[in-house]
Amino acid sequence: xxxxxxxxxxKEEIPFKKLGNKFFLEDKNLExxxxxxxxxxxxxxxxxxxxxxxxxSFVFLEWLAERSEEKVFVKDIGExxxxxxxxxxxxxxxxxxGETKIGFLKLVQNIHGENLGYGKIIGDFTKTEQVIxxxxxxxxxxxxxxxxxxxxxxA
Amino acid sequence: xxxxxxxxxxMGEEIEFVKLRKAIRVNTKKISPEKLQVRLEKKHVEMERxxxxxxxxxxxxxxNLVSTPEYLxxxxxxxxxxxxxxxxxLNPIAxxxxxxxxxxxxxxxxxxxxxxxxxxxxxxxxxxxxxxxERLGLRNCIAYLMDLRDVDKKFSSILLDAPCSGNYMLExxxxxxxxxxxxxxxxxxxxxLLAHALSLLEKDGTLVYSTCSIExxxxxxxxxxxxxxxxxxxxxxxxxxxxxxxxxFERKLDPSIANCRRLWPHKTNTIGFFxxxxxxx
Numbered sequence: 001x002x003x004x005x006x007x008x009x010x011k012e013e014i015p016f017k018k019l020g021n022k023f024f025l026e027d028k029n030l031e032x033x034x035x036x037x038x039x040x041x042x043x044x045x046x047x048x049x050x051x052x053x054x055x056x057s058f059v060f061l062e063w064l065a066e067r068s069e070e071k072v073f074v075k076d077i078g079e080x081x082x083x084x085x086x087x088x089x090x091x092x093x094x095x096x097x098g099e100t101k102i103g104f105l106k107l108v109q110n111i112h113g114e115n116l117g118y119g120k121i122i123g124d125f126t127k128t129e130q131v132i133x134x135x136x137x138x139x140x141x142x143x144x145x146x147x148x149x150x151x152x153x154x155a
Numbered sequence: 156x157x158x159x160x161x162x163x164x165x166m167g168e169e170i171e172f173v174k175l176r177k178a179i180r181v182n183t184k185k186i187s188p189e190k191l192q193v194r195l196e197k198k199h200v201e202m203e204r205x206x207x208x209x210x211x212x213x214x215x216x217x218x219n220l221v222s223t224p225e226y227l228x229x230x231x232x233x234x235x236x237x238x239x240x241x242x243x244x245l246n247p248i249a250x251x252x253x254x255x256x257x258x259x260x261x262x263x264x265x266x267x268x269x270x271x272x273x274x275x276x277x278x279x280x281x282x283x284x285x286x287x288x289e290r291l292g293l294r295n296c297i298a299y300l301m302d303l304r305d306v307d308k309k310f311s312s313i314l315l316d317a318p319c320s321g322n323y324m325l326e327x328x329x330x331x332x333x334x335x336x337x338x339x340x341x342x343x344x345x346x347x348l349l350a351h352a353l354s355l356l357e358k359d360g361t362l363v364y365s366t367c368s369i370e371x372x373x374x375x376x377x378x379x380x381x382x383x384x385x386x387x388x389x390x391x392x393x394x395x396x397x398x399x400x401x402x403x404f405e406r407k408l409d410p411s412i413a414n415c416r417r418l419w420p421h422k423t424n425t426i427g428f429f430x431x432x433x434x435x436x
Contacts, residue, residue, distance in 0.1 A: 033250050033270060034297050035308050040281065041273075041298035045289055058229075059292050079224050114185075114228050138227040141290050145221070148283055 001054040002046060008105045009068035017042065021049045025063075058115070058138060065107045065115045069098040072106040072119075072132060079110045082117065083139040088132035090125055100125055106132060157330045159323070166371070166403060171421040175324060176213040179220070179231040180239050180260070182291050183210055184267050186230045194225060207395045208239040229291040234260045237418050237425035241316055241365040244392050244432055247271075251312040254303050254352050259287035261316055266293045273298040274306060304351050311360040315352045317345045319366035319373050322427030324420045342372040346380045353385045353435070361390075362433045369417065369427035371403050378415060378431050379408045386436040389414045394430065395423050 002023050006014045015026035025044035034042070044063060047056040056064075065071060074082060078092025094111055098104075101121065108116045117137035123130050163170050181188045188210050192202050200220065205211035213236070220226055220233075242261050245251070247269040256262045256273035257280030265271045266288075273288075273296055275281045281300045288296055299306075320341045323329040349364060356362050364381075366373050378399070381387055389399075389411040399415030401408045418428035 030270070030295070030297060033272070035272065035299060035306060037299055037301055037305060039297050040300045041285055041288060041296065043297065044294045045285075057289055059289055059294065062292055083224055083227055110224065110228075116224070116228070138224075138290075141227050141286065142221065144286055148279075148286065151279065 001049060001052075005047075005054050005056060006064065009064045009070050009107065012067055014046070016046055023047050023049075023054075056118070056136065058117070061107060061118055061136075062115045065109060065113075068107060070104070070106050071097045071109050073097075073109045073111060073113075074116070075111060079116060082108055082119070082132075082134055083137050085134055085137060085139060087122070087130045087134065088119065089129050090123075090127075090131050093125060093131060096125055105135070108132065108134075108137070158335065159330045159333070162404075163369075166400060168419055168421070170323070170419070172324070173420050173424050175235070175420075175426065176424070177215065177220075178205060178234060178236040178239070179212050179214050180208070180234040180264060181210040181212070181231050182229055182263065182267070185228070185292060188212070191225065191230055194230075195220075195223070198223065205236045205239070208236060209243060211236055211239045227290070232260055232263060232287070232291060234264075235426050237423065237428035238367070239264070240394050240416075240428070241314060241363050241430055244394060244430055245312060245314055245361060245363040247312050247314075249311050251314060252306070252308075252310040252352075252355065254313065254315040254348065255318055256298065257281055257284040259284040259291075261314060262296060262298075263287060263291045263293060265314065266291075266296050269312070270295040271297070272306075272308075272310070274303050275300060276302045303348060306351075306355055308355065309357045309360075310355055311357045313352050313356055313360070313362040314365075315349060315362060316365045317348055317373075317377075319345070319368035320370060321367055322369050322420070324426045325367060338368075338370045338372050341368070342370075342377060345373055345377050349377055349381055350384065353381060353387060353433070356433075356435045358435050360435050362387075362435070364431045364433065366429050367426055368429065369419065371400055374417065374429035374431075375400050375403065375408055375412050375415065376406070378412050378433070379406075381433060382409050382411070387433040388436055390432045390434050392416055392430060392432050396428070396430070397422065399429075399431065
Protein backbone atom coordinates (compact mmCIF):
# COMPACT_ATOMS: atom_id res chain seq x y z
CA UNK A 1 0.00 0.00 0.00
CA UNK A 2 2.56 2.59 1.16
CA UNK A 3 5.29 0.96 -0.95
CA UNK A 4 3.08 1.06 -4.07
CA UNK A 5 2.50 4.75 -3.59
CA UNK A 6 6.16 5.55 -2.87
CA UNK A 7 7.28 3.52 -5.92
CA UNK A 8 5.58 6.07 -8.16
CA UNK A 9 8.12 8.64 -6.99
CA UNK A 10 11.28 6.89 -5.85
CA LYS A 11 13.10 3.58 -6.05
CA GLU A 12 14.21 4.03 -2.45
CA GLU A 13 12.80 1.53 0.01
CA ILE A 14 10.78 3.08 2.79
CA PRO A 15 11.20 1.23 6.09
CA PHE A 16 8.17 2.02 8.16
CA LYS A 17 6.30 1.14 11.31
CA LYS A 18 2.57 1.20 11.77
CA LEU A 19 0.82 2.72 14.77
CA GLY A 20 -2.90 2.07 14.52
CA ASN A 21 -3.81 3.00 10.97
CA LYS A 22 -0.88 5.42 10.65
CA PHE A 23 2.52 4.85 9.07
CA PHE A 24 5.78 6.40 10.30
CA LEU A 25 9.31 6.22 8.92
CA GLU A 26 11.58 3.92 10.89
CA ASP A 27 14.19 5.90 12.79
CA LYS A 28 16.77 4.17 14.98
CA ASN A 29 17.82 7.36 16.72
CA LEU A 30 14.28 8.22 17.73
CA GLU A 31 13.70 4.63 18.89
CA UNK A 32 16.51 5.13 21.41
CA UNK A 33 14.89 8.15 23.03
CA UNK A 34 11.25 7.13 23.15
CA UNK A 35 9.31 6.24 26.28
CA UNK A 36 8.29 2.70 27.13
CA UNK A 37 4.62 3.54 26.48
CA UNK A 38 3.08 3.21 23.02
CA UNK A 39 3.53 6.40 21.06
CA UNK A 40 0.85 7.87 18.77
CA UNK A 41 3.15 9.97 16.58
CA UNK A 42 6.73 9.11 15.69
CA UNK A 43 9.14 11.31 13.74
CA UNK A 44 8.25 11.41 10.08
CA UNK A 45 4.55 10.76 9.57
CA UNK A 46 4.13 8.98 6.25
CA UNK A 47 0.39 8.70 5.95
CA UNK A 48 -2.60 6.67 6.95
CA UNK A 49 -4.77 3.84 5.79
CA UNK A 50 -8.42 4.73 5.26
CA UNK A 51 -10.85 2.21 3.81
CA UNK A 52 -8.03 0.17 2.26
CA UNK A 53 -6.51 3.25 0.64
CA UNK A 54 -3.19 4.84 1.53
CA UNK A 55 -3.40 8.59 2.07
CA UNK A 56 0.06 10.15 2.18
CA SER A 57 0.88 12.84 4.72
CA PHE A 58 2.22 16.20 3.66
CA VAL A 59 5.44 15.50 5.55
CA PHE A 60 5.88 12.39 3.39
CA LEU A 61 5.21 14.34 0.19
CA GLU A 62 7.87 16.86 1.27
CA TRP A 63 10.23 14.00 2.04
CA LEU A 64 9.55 12.40 -1.35
CA ALA A 65 10.07 15.71 -3.13
CA GLU A 66 13.62 15.76 -1.73
CA ARG A 67 14.27 12.42 -3.45
CA SER A 68 12.07 12.31 -6.53
CA GLU A 69 12.29 13.69 -10.04
CA GLU A 70 8.57 13.34 -10.57
CA LYS A 71 7.72 16.96 -9.98
CA VAL A 72 5.78 19.71 -11.64
CA PHE A 73 6.50 23.32 -10.68
CA VAL A 74 3.64 25.77 -10.75
CA LYS A 75 3.54 29.56 -11.00
CA ASP A 76 1.91 31.72 -8.28
CA ILE A 77 -1.50 31.67 -9.94
CA GLY A 78 -1.35 27.90 -10.25
CA GLU A 79 -0.32 27.61 -6.60
CA UNK A 80 -3.50 29.25 -5.35
CA UNK A 81 -5.71 27.31 -7.76
CA UNK A 82 -4.13 24.01 -6.77
CA UNK A 83 -4.57 24.77 -3.06
CA UNK A 84 -8.23 25.41 -3.73
CA UNK A 85 -8.53 21.99 -5.35
CA UNK A 86 -8.69 23.22 -8.92
CA UNK A 87 -7.26 21.33 -11.88
CA UNK A 88 -4.01 22.84 -13.12
CA UNK A 89 -3.88 24.22 -16.66
CA UNK A 90 -0.84 24.41 -18.89
CA UNK A 91 -0.56 28.18 -18.33
CA UNK A 92 -0.12 27.48 -14.59
CA UNK A 93 2.96 25.35 -15.16
CA UNK A 94 6.45 26.76 -14.81
CA UNK A 95 8.26 23.54 -15.71
CA UNK A 96 8.03 19.78 -15.43
CA UNK A 97 10.64 17.29 -14.29
CA GLY A 98 10.49 13.54 -14.97
CA GLU A 99 7.65 11.73 -16.72
CA THR A 100 5.06 13.67 -18.73
CA LYS A 101 2.77 10.84 -19.84
CA ILE A 102 -0.94 10.90 -19.00
CA GLY A 103 -1.80 8.84 -15.93
CA PHE A 104 1.47 9.44 -14.04
CA LEU A 105 1.49 11.01 -10.60
CA LYS A 106 3.45 14.21 -9.99
CA LEU A 107 4.48 16.01 -6.84
CA VAL A 108 3.25 19.58 -7.21
CA GLN A 109 5.80 22.21 -6.15
CA ASN A 110 5.56 25.99 -6.11
CA ILE A 111 8.28 28.19 -7.61
CA HIS A 112 10.13 28.12 -4.27
CA GLY A 113 10.34 24.33 -4.53
CA GLU A 114 7.88 23.78 -1.65
CA ASN A 115 5.46 20.91 -1.90
CA LEU A 116 1.79 21.77 -2.27
CA GLY A 117 0.51 18.22 -2.68
CA TYR A 118 0.33 15.82 -5.58
CA GLY A 119 -1.79 15.24 -8.65
CA LYS A 120 -2.25 13.11 -11.74
CA ILE A 121 -1.31 14.03 -15.28
CA ILE A 122 -4.49 14.24 -17.34
CA GLY A 123 -3.29 16.07 -20.43
CA ASP A 124 -0.39 16.95 -22.70
CA PHE A 125 1.65 19.80 -21.15
CA THR A 126 2.33 21.29 -24.58
CA LYS A 127 -1.16 21.04 -25.98
CA THR A 128 -4.09 20.59 -23.66
CA GLU A 129 -5.60 23.09 -21.29
CA GLN A 130 -6.06 20.86 -18.25
CA VAL A 131 -2.90 19.01 -17.30
CA ILE A 132 -2.84 18.05 -13.59
CA UNK A 133 -5.80 16.91 -11.57
CA UNK A 134 -5.23 17.38 -7.81
CA UNK A 135 -5.21 14.22 -5.73
CA UNK A 136 -4.25 15.86 -2.44
CA UNK A 137 -3.47 19.49 -1.64
CA UNK A 138 -2.48 21.45 1.44
CA UNK A 139 -5.80 23.29 1.39
CA UNK A 140 -6.89 20.26 3.38
CA UNK A 141 -5.41 21.90 6.50
CA UNK A 142 -8.07 24.63 6.24
CA UNK A 143 -10.84 22.05 6.07
CA UNK A 144 -9.36 20.09 8.98
CA UNK A 145 -8.99 23.20 11.13
CA UNK A 146 -12.56 24.30 10.43
CA UNK A 147 -13.78 20.84 11.39
CA UNK A 148 -11.72 20.82 14.59
CA UNK A 149 -13.02 24.27 15.50
CA UNK A 150 -16.62 23.15 14.99
CA UNK A 151 -16.02 20.10 17.17
CA UNK A 152 -14.39 22.24 19.87
CA UNK A 153 -17.31 24.68 19.85
CA UNK A 154 -19.76 21.79 20.12
CA ALA A 155 -17.85 20.36 23.08
CA UNK B 156 -15.12 46.81 41.45
CA UNK B 157 -14.47 43.20 40.53
CA UNK B 158 -12.56 40.99 42.93
CA UNK B 159 -9.83 40.44 40.34
CA UNK B 160 -9.25 44.14 39.66
CA UNK B 161 -9.06 44.63 43.43
CA UNK B 162 -6.46 41.91 43.66
CA UNK B 163 -4.44 43.42 40.81
CA UNK B 164 -4.56 46.74 42.65
CA UNK B 165 -3.17 44.97 45.68
CA MET B 166 -0.35 43.79 43.42
CA GLY B 167 0.26 47.42 42.54
CA GLU B 168 -1.34 47.36 39.10
CA GLU B 169 -4.14 49.42 37.58
CA ILE B 170 -5.03 47.15 34.71
CA GLU B 171 -6.26 48.31 31.32
CA PHE B 172 -7.57 46.35 28.38
CA VAL B 173 -5.18 46.69 25.47
CA LYS B 174 -5.68 45.90 21.82
CA LEU B 175 -3.61 42.83 21.07
CA ARG B 176 -1.69 42.64 17.82
CA LYS B 177 -1.82 39.45 15.81
CA ALA B 178 1.50 37.67 16.03
CA ILE B 179 3.16 34.86 14.13
CA ARG B 180 6.28 32.80 14.73
CA VAL B 181 8.37 31.84 11.73
CA ASN B 182 9.04 28.13 11.30
CA THR B 183 12.79 28.43 10.77
CA LYS B 184 13.01 24.75 9.87
CA LYS B 185 11.37 25.79 6.60
CA ILE B 186 12.19 29.44 5.96
CA SER B 187 14.16 32.35 7.40
CA PRO B 188 12.28 35.29 8.95
CA GLU B 189 13.76 37.59 6.32
CA LYS B 190 12.52 35.48 3.40
CA LEU B 191 9.07 35.05 4.88
CA GLN B 192 8.86 38.80 5.43
CA VAL B 193 9.62 39.44 1.75
CA ARG B 194 7.03 36.90 0.63
CA LEU B 195 4.23 38.15 2.85
CA GLU B 196 4.96 41.82 2.24
CA LYS B 197 4.61 41.13 -1.49
CA LYS B 198 1.09 40.03 -0.60
CA HIS B 199 0.50 43.34 1.20
CA VAL B 200 0.81 41.94 4.70
CA GLU B 201 2.23 44.54 7.10
CA MET B 202 5.03 42.92 9.06
CA GLU B 203 6.86 44.23 12.10
CA ARG B 204 9.51 42.28 13.95
CA UNK B 205 8.59 41.63 17.59
CA UNK B 206 11.64 43.07 19.34
CA UNK B 207 11.63 40.74 22.34
CA UNK B 208 11.50 37.35 20.56
CA UNK B 209 13.80 35.75 18.00
CA UNK B 210 11.52 34.80 15.13
CA UNK B 211 8.24 36.60 15.69
CA UNK B 212 6.37 39.24 13.71
CA UNK B 213 3.30 41.29 14.37
CA UNK B 214 1.20 41.03 11.25
CA UNK B 215 -1.67 43.02 9.77
CA UNK B 216 -3.56 42.17 6.61
CA UNK B 217 -6.88 42.91 4.98
CA UNK B 218 -7.47 39.21 4.48
CA ASN B 219 -7.20 36.12 6.62
CA LEU B 220 -3.61 34.88 6.61
CA VAL B 221 -4.85 31.32 7.16
CA SER B 222 -5.78 31.21 3.49
CA THR B 223 -2.26 32.01 2.26
CA PRO B 224 0.00 29.31 0.77
CA GLU B 225 2.61 30.35 3.36
CA TYR B 226 0.32 29.32 6.21
CA LEU B 227 -0.78 26.10 4.52
CA UNK B 228 2.88 25.29 3.82
CA UNK B 229 3.63 25.57 7.54
CA UNK B 230 6.05 28.47 7.13
CA UNK B 231 4.59 30.13 10.21
CA UNK B 232 2.43 29.52 13.25
CA UNK B 233 0.00 31.95 14.84
CA UNK B 234 1.41 32.43 18.30
CA UNK B 235 0.84 35.33 20.65
CA UNK B 236 4.04 37.27 21.28
CA UNK B 237 4.25 36.35 24.98
CA UNK B 238 3.67 32.67 24.22
CA UNK B 239 6.84 32.65 22.09
CA UNK B 240 9.00 33.45 25.10
CA UNK B 241 9.02 30.24 27.23
CA UNK B 242 10.82 28.09 24.63
CA UNK B 243 13.41 30.84 24.14
CA UNK B 244 13.92 30.94 27.90
CA LEU B 245 14.30 27.14 27.96
CA ASN B 246 16.78 27.31 25.05
CA PRO B 247 16.46 23.59 24.20
CA ILE B 248 19.58 21.96 22.86
CA ALA B 249 18.92 18.37 23.92
CA UNK B 250 15.94 16.03 24.01
CA UNK B 251 13.11 18.00 25.60
CA UNK B 252 9.90 16.92 27.29
CA UNK B 253 6.89 19.06 26.47
CA UNK B 254 4.45 18.21 29.25
CA UNK B 255 1.13 19.61 28.04
CA UNK B 256 1.78 19.78 24.35
CA UNK B 257 -1.48 20.61 22.52
CA UNK B 258 -2.17 22.61 20.43
CA UNK B 259 1.51 22.40 19.57
CA UNK B 260 2.78 25.98 19.31
CA UNK B 261 5.59 25.37 21.77
CA UNK B 262 6.17 21.77 20.65
CA UNK B 263 6.79 22.90 17.10
CA UNK B 264 8.97 25.74 18.40
CA UNK B 265 11.13 23.34 20.47
CA UNK B 266 11.43 21.02 17.46
CA UNK B 267 13.28 23.76 15.60
CA UNK B 268 16.18 23.23 17.99
CA UNK B 269 15.96 19.76 19.55
CA UNK B 270 14.03 16.48 19.45
CA UNK B 271 10.83 16.53 21.49
CA UNK B 272 8.82 14.08 23.53
CA UNK B 273 5.34 15.62 23.49
CA UNK B 274 2.75 14.48 26.00
CA UNK B 275 -0.91 15.40 25.84
CA UNK B 276 -3.73 13.80 27.81
CA UNK B 277 -6.74 15.19 25.98
CA UNK B 278 -7.81 13.14 22.95
CA UNK B 279 -9.49 16.01 21.06
CA UNK B 280 -6.57 18.36 21.65
CA UNK B 281 -4.15 15.64 20.56
CA UNK B 282 -5.74 15.70 17.09
CA UNK B 283 -5.00 19.44 16.89
CA UNK B 284 -1.41 18.77 17.95
CA UNK B 285 -1.02 16.11 15.22
CA UNK B 286 -2.43 18.45 12.62
CA UNK B 287 -0.01 21.22 13.55
CA UNK B 288 2.96 18.86 13.63
CA GLU B 289 2.10 17.73 10.11
CA ARG B 290 1.51 21.26 8.79
CA LEU B 291 4.81 22.50 10.19
CA GLY B 292 6.60 19.40 8.88
CA LEU B 293 8.02 18.06 12.15
CA ARG B 294 10.41 15.15 11.83
CA ASN B 295 11.88 14.89 15.32
CA CYS B 296 8.93 14.58 17.64
CA ILE B 297 7.45 11.57 19.37
CA ALA B 298 4.00 12.27 20.76
CA TYR B 299 2.03 10.38 23.39
CA LEU B 300 -1.63 10.54 24.24
CA MET B 301 -1.34 9.97 27.97
CA ASP B 302 -1.19 11.54 31.37
CA LEU B 303 2.07 13.24 32.33
CA ARG B 304 2.05 11.18 35.53
CA ASP B 305 2.69 8.05 33.43
CA VAL B 306 6.00 9.38 32.11
CA ASP B 307 8.95 7.81 33.92
CA LYS B 308 12.00 8.82 31.89
CA LYS B 309 14.44 11.50 33.03
CA PHE B 310 15.11 14.62 30.96
CA SER B 311 17.61 17.44 31.12
CA SER B 312 15.19 19.87 29.53
CA ILE B 313 11.46 20.17 30.30
CA LEU B 314 8.75 22.62 29.35
CA LEU B 315 5.65 22.77 31.49
CA ASP B 316 3.27 25.26 29.97
CA ALA B 317 0.59 24.40 32.46
CA PRO B 318 -3.17 24.49 31.83
CA CYS B 319 -4.38 27.61 33.64
CA SER B 320 -7.38 29.82 34.19
CA GLY B 321 -6.20 32.20 31.46
CA ASN B 322 -6.48 35.94 31.80
CA TYR B 323 -8.81 38.80 31.02
CA MET B 324 -7.16 39.47 27.66
CA LEU B 325 -7.96 36.02 26.33
CA GLU B 326 -11.67 35.74 26.88
CA UNK B 327 -14.67 38.06 26.96
CA UNK B 328 -16.01 38.57 30.48
CA UNK B 329 -13.12 36.57 31.93
CA UNK B 330 -13.49 38.30 35.30
CA UNK B 331 -17.17 37.43 35.53
CA UNK B 332 -16.63 33.84 34.45
CA UNK B 333 -13.86 33.09 36.93
CA UNK B 334 -13.72 32.74 40.68
CA UNK B 335 -11.04 32.36 43.34
CA UNK B 336 -12.27 28.81 43.86
CA UNK B 337 -11.55 27.99 40.21
CA UNK B 338 -8.13 29.64 40.46
CA UNK B 339 -7.37 27.57 43.55
CA UNK B 340 -8.46 24.35 41.83
CA UNK B 341 -6.20 25.15 38.89
CA UNK B 342 -3.33 25.90 41.25
CA UNK B 343 -3.64 22.48 42.90
CA UNK B 344 -3.50 20.79 39.49
CA UNK B 345 -0.51 22.93 38.52
CA UNK B 346 1.39 21.95 41.67
CA UNK B 347 0.65 18.32 40.94
CA LEU B 348 1.92 18.66 37.36
CA LEU B 349 5.00 20.59 38.41
CA ALA B 350 5.81 18.09 41.14
CA HIS B 351 5.74 15.26 38.63
CA ALA B 352 7.63 17.21 35.98
CA LEU B 353 10.36 18.03 38.54
CA SER B 354 10.62 14.36 39.49
CA LEU B 355 11.48 13.72 35.81
CA LEU B 356 14.15 16.40 35.71
CA GLU B 357 17.79 15.29 35.80
CA LYS B 358 20.20 16.88 38.25
CA ASP B 359 21.41 20.18 36.77
CA GLY B 360 18.55 19.99 34.26
CA THR B 361 16.33 22.94 33.38
CA LEU B 362 12.57 23.21 33.60
CA VAL B 363 10.59 26.17 32.35
CA TYR B 364 7.21 26.66 33.96
CA SER B 365 4.79 29.04 32.29
CA THR B 366 1.12 29.95 32.33
CA CYS B 367 -1.04 32.55 30.64
CA SER B 368 -2.49 33.41 34.03
CA ILE B 369 -1.58 36.44 36.11
CA GLU B 370 -2.96 35.07 39.36
CA UNK B 371 -0.22 34.55 42.00
CA UNK B 372 -1.82 31.25 43.13
CA UNK B 373 -1.08 29.78 39.68
CA UNK B 374 2.37 31.30 39.42
CA UNK B 375 4.53 32.58 42.28
CA UNK B 376 2.81 30.34 44.84
CA UNK B 377 3.39 27.30 42.60
CA UNK B 378 7.07 28.19 42.34
CA UNK B 379 7.25 28.62 46.12
CA UNK B 380 5.74 25.13 46.41
CA UNK B 381 8.52 23.82 44.14
CA UNK B 382 11.18 25.53 46.26
CA UNK B 383 9.64 24.09 49.43
CA UNK B 384 9.53 20.50 48.21
CA UNK B 385 12.27 20.01 45.60
CA UNK B 386 16.00 20.71 45.32
CA UNK B 387 15.61 23.48 42.76
CA UNK B 388 16.66 27.07 42.35
CA UNK B 389 14.95 29.81 40.39
CA UNK B 390 17.22 31.16 37.69
CA UNK B 391 17.28 34.73 36.53
CA UNK B 392 15.79 35.09 33.08
CA UNK B 393 16.28 37.79 30.57
CA UNK B 394 13.01 38.75 28.91
CA UNK B 395 10.36 41.44 29.03
CA UNK B 396 8.05 41.74 32.02
CA UNK B 397 8.20 42.56 35.69
CA UNK B 398 9.97 40.53 38.38
CA UNK B 399 7.90 37.82 40.05
CA UNK B 400 6.11 38.97 43.18
CA UNK B 401 7.74 38.07 46.48
CA UNK B 402 5.33 39.70 48.89
CA UNK B 403 1.67 39.30 48.10
CA PHE B 404 -1.64 38.65 49.88
CA GLU B 405 0.15 38.72 53.22
CA ARG B 406 2.55 35.99 52.11
CA LYS B 407 6.26 36.49 51.97
CA LEU B 408 7.85 34.33 49.29
CA ASP B 409 11.41 33.27 48.58
CA PRO B 410 13.34 36.31 47.26
CA SER B 411 14.61 34.27 44.27
CA ILE B 412 11.04 34.26 42.91
CA ALA B 413 11.78 37.80 41.77
CA ASN B 414 13.87 36.07 39.07
CA CYS B 415 10.63 34.96 37.39
CA ARG B 416 8.91 37.23 34.90
CA ARG B 417 5.34 38.37 35.04
CA LEU B 418 3.87 40.01 31.94
CA TRP B 419 1.08 42.49 32.57
CA PRO B 420 -0.92 43.20 29.38
CA HIS B 421 -1.06 46.95 29.98
CA LYS B 422 2.73 47.06 30.29
CA THR B 423 3.86 44.62 27.57
CA ASN B 424 0.97 44.84 25.10
CA THR B 425 0.71 41.08 25.15
CA ILE B 426 -1.60 38.63 26.87
CA GLY B 427 -0.93 38.15 30.57
CA PHE B 428 1.86 35.65 31.15
CA PHE B 429 4.19 34.21 33.75
CA UNK B 430 7.51 32.44 33.20
CA UNK B 431 9.91 30.75 35.60
CA UNK B 432 13.10 28.82 34.91
CA UNK B 433 14.07 26.23 37.50
CA UNK B 434 17.32 24.32 37.75
CA UNK B 435 17.61 21.13 39.72
CA UNK B 436 20.42 21.16 42.25
